[in-house]
Amino acid sequence: MITAIGEVLIDFTPAGRTAAGIPLFEQNPGGAPVNVLACAAKLGARTACIGMVGADAFGDYLDGCLTAAGVDTRGLARCSEAGTTLAFVHLDDRGDRSFSFYRNPGADQRLTPADVTWELVEQCRIFHFGSIALTQPPACGTVMQAAKRARALGKIISFDPNYRPPLWAEHDIACRRMQEGARLADIVKASGEELPLLTGETDPRKGAAALLEMGCALVFVTMGPEGAFFAGRNAEGFLPACEVNTIDTTGAGDGFLGAVLYRLQEKSRPELGALGQAELSDITRFANAVGSLVTTQKGGLPAMPAPEEVEKLMRERKTSE
Secondary structure, three states: OEEEEOOOEEEEEEEEEOOOOOEEEEEEEEOHHHHHHHHHHHHOOOEEEEEEEEOOHHHHHHHHHHHHOOEEEEEEEEEOOOOOOEEEEEEOOOOOEEEEEEOOOOHHHHOOHHHOOHHHHHHOOEEEEEOHHHOOOOHHHHHHHHHHHHHHOOOEEEEEOOOOHHHOOOHHHHHHHHHHHHHHOOEEEEEOOOHHHHHOOOOHHHHHHHHHHOOOOEEEEEOHHHEEEEEOOOOEEEEEOOOOOOOOOOOHHHHHHHHHHHHHOOOOHHHHHHOOHHHHHHHHHHHHHHHHHHOOOOOOHHHOOOHHHHHHHHHHHHHHO
């Protein structure tokens, strides 16, 4: 089982305009950790989330959406002191997104150790977390406690820095906490923009080498429409993304990581470190296809592709090469 802890929120994504030209937004389930879980679940993995939503209609909606997506929501706690976090997504002409958050505070920030369903940490094979949950207490301490507990239990740890500047009080604090998360991890997925925050390096090869030196077994650097760089202890390489009709990049990196974790869910920690060029290339090629397909639909979690869609795109790409 893959368990993730962190933010569960509503993404309001652009949905055209009214007759008077007023922007419309569509309500979608969101949050990077649960996007990862939804992707892995759709591909066939068992997944479970740990997080907190408001005791409100948005929280009910998220619980229902995650359940429908095949994610175990036993660990989804309710907060009566704060509402479900909301994020408004803004898209430019290329489909690239930016965010406006309504989270001061949001229910996801209120997660305490007493709210954690610890059996979901104990029963998983892979434990995943990201940096948005590290922005404010008490959730920050709770998430780090859970990650350290999972590591002590021998679980494979996955980390996504997922940097969102508006959510951090100070840039230096963000870098320090993201680096702390990366040091706990066996698997790190970072974007090209996030890599320097973790390592001080802009070059994917040098940045990945720095993360491997910190103790990671596998590093994936996603570079949007260009593709992704991968590095392990025995292999490294770059593979281009698939050419698709991109309309919304929300959740593409989460889909990529969900695909990676799906493919690695049966591996042990020693096996991660032993992966060679052929297998890592195959995993990255598969993840690139998943991430590319996510961009062809609006929204993050609802856009996660089915296995047959991924297989079709990979066949078409192989035929065209």
